[in-house]
Amino acid sequence: MVSAATALGLTAATLAAFAALGVRYARGRVGGVEDFIAARDSAGLGATTATLVASVMGVWILLAPAEAGAAFGGVSAVLGYAVGEALPMLAYARLGPRIRELIPEGHSLTEYALARYGPVMYAFVLCVSVFYMFVFLAAELTGIASAFHLIAGVPRWQTAVLVGGFVLAYTAYGGLRASIFTDTVQAAVILPLLAATAVGAVLALGGTGVVYERVVAADPTLVDPTFLDGLRFGVWVAIAILGAELLNQTWWQRVYAAEDAATLRRAFPTAAVVNFVVVLLAGLFGVVARGYVDLVVDPTSPEYNASVGFFLLLLEAFPEALVLAVTLLALLLVASTADTLFNALASVVTADLPRLLDEPSDRTLTFAARGLTVVVAVAAVLVSLRARSVLRLFLLADLLGAALMVPLLAGLYSPRASEPGVVAGGLLGAGVGLAFYPAPVVRGPLSAVPLLGDALPAGSFLVAFVGAAGVSAATTLLAALVAPGRFDLDRLATAIRRLDDPGTGAGARTDGGGDD
Structure with a gap:
């Protein structure tokens, strides 16, 4: 077993190096709040692809996909997980250029929800998006703390505080620009290290033939790609990941940080392929x-x-x-995701501050963004100290994302999508999903409700996620077909403006998404 002192020393040295890189790169490049939360048009093809890959590859890839392969269906479950991680990247290859076309000066999915639909949908999207990203962040810190406790006996609080503190140091200073730069460096280190770990692991275990024979001896269904339980898991987890990632502010930020729409069309598919391979390899472990x-x-x-x-x-x-190599890999993985989520969570709130404050200055907004980053980091560390599971932390947030993804994004394409219709779609989808959701965290409280408890159907993750996505999509479509008005999509470009625009103030984004 690696000693606790060695693990902590490695942690501090690695994180300090990346903090120094992030701070040094950001020096002189963050001129205001737009640079801090949007870094607009600043990332070329290489940097965009690298940050998309690094932002996905948190420490969870050493935990959740492997858990799926071991306990939920073997190879077929891992394939579903890998497909689920690739789908959002492919979706954003189309969504990203559309978002930039309709909202060239935007920042967040919540300001889009307000301008396109109105305050009710805005509140719905805000709650689900923030809930998902915060759970993701807390799970990352939980995962790395659990891993170091298992490998070296390091107390969980020490790992969580050390990781959170160092990542906060450069993220609060350099914002999205620092995050993208460190993501680029981390991806350049992570991918070769992951490949070397995989090859070294196979050799250490006796080669592919020996590995296959031992897995088959343990349970032959693990290597059967048509194993029904694994296929069921693969289907619902792919829907779960897609729904959650389509409500992840991380990707909306990078849509604007990319140099142009052509960069998005190339970077997102490349990231999809890389993410598929990485999750597949991790799950096979x-x-x-x-x-x-x-x-x-x-x-x-x-x-x-x-x-x-x-x-x-x-x-x-x-x-x-x-x-030790995997310990270093785990550190890089959690840092590459944590800095992204720190900035993404802070940016959601910062983008909405002009509606709440009376003509805030650029300096005020930049200060607020940095302050919110600190608050997010401290809260995530505190939550991670009490959490223990990784895979299950995501599921409830994923379910709500699956129920809301079609209603939210329909407004980018259909002028007939209206707030009553999309809110109804999201609520009905979430209701169906929760009714079938088998986990005790939901089923326990629902079962205690008089009359409702006896009416609950048998729990099933597959039915819950397919039902949430299907019902919300069908409801949104039907509501759009009968909607009396039409929304002028060109209004989005004028309703959402840069935060350093003198005309941006409390009245610039409060009219909501009424129909014409």
Whole structure:
């Protein structure tokens, strides 16, 4: 086992190096709030692709996909997870240019929701988006703290505070520009390191033939790509990831940070391919772990440990040098995602401050953005100290995202989509999803409601996510067909303005999305 002192020393040195890089790069480049939260038109093809890849690849890829492979259906479940991570990138290859065309001076999906639909949809989107991103951030810190505790016995609070503090140091100073730059460097280090880890792991375990034989001996269904349980998991988890990522402010920021629409059309598909391969490789480690480690894969068991299957395999079969390499990889993974989420969460609120304050200055907005980044970081560290699961932290937020993705994005294409219709679609979709959602965190409270508890159907993640997405999409479509008015999509370009525009003030984005 790696010593706690070695792990902490490695953590501090690695994070300090990236903090120094981020601060040095951002010096003189953050002239105001627009630079801090939008970094508009500043990233070329290479930087855009790198930040898209690095922002996805949090420490969760060493936990959640491996858990799926070990406990939820083997290879077929891992394939579904990998497809789910690729789909949002492919969707944004089309959505990104459309967003830039309709809202050239935008910043966030929440200001779009307000201008396109109105205050009710705005509040709905704000709550779901912030909830998802904050859960993602807390899960990242939870994951890295759990990994270091398992590998080296480091107290969880020490890891969470160290990671959160160093990442905050350069994110609060340099904003999105610093995040994109460090993402580029991190991607350049992470991808070769991940490839080397995979190759080293296979060699350490005896080669591909030996690995396959041991997995088959443990459970032959793990390597069956047509295994029905795995396919079911793959379908609903792909919908879950797609829904959540389409409401992730991270990608809306990068739509504007990219140099132009052509950059988006090339960068997002490239990132989709890379993300698919990375998640596939990471998930296969969970399948392999079943052949080498005594994993408890029954999620109802108090001894359940599939969520750390990758790290248990690491400690069981790998030399210390490889353990240290993966420790470094885990650090880079969490840093590349945490800085992105710190800035994304702060930017959602900052973009809306001109509606709440009386003609705030650019300096005031920049100060507020930095202050909000600190608040987000501290809150996430505190939550991570109490959380323990990683995969399940995402599921409820994913369900709400699946129910809201079509209603939100319909307004980019259909002038007949209206606030009553999309809100109804989101609520009905969420209602269906929650009714079938099998996890105790939802089913317990619902079961306690008189009359409602007895009427609840049998729980199923597949039905919950397919139902949430399908019902919300169908309701939104039907409402658009019967809507009496039409929204002029060209209004979005004038309703949403730069934050440093002298004409941007409390009245610039309060009229909502009425129909003509």
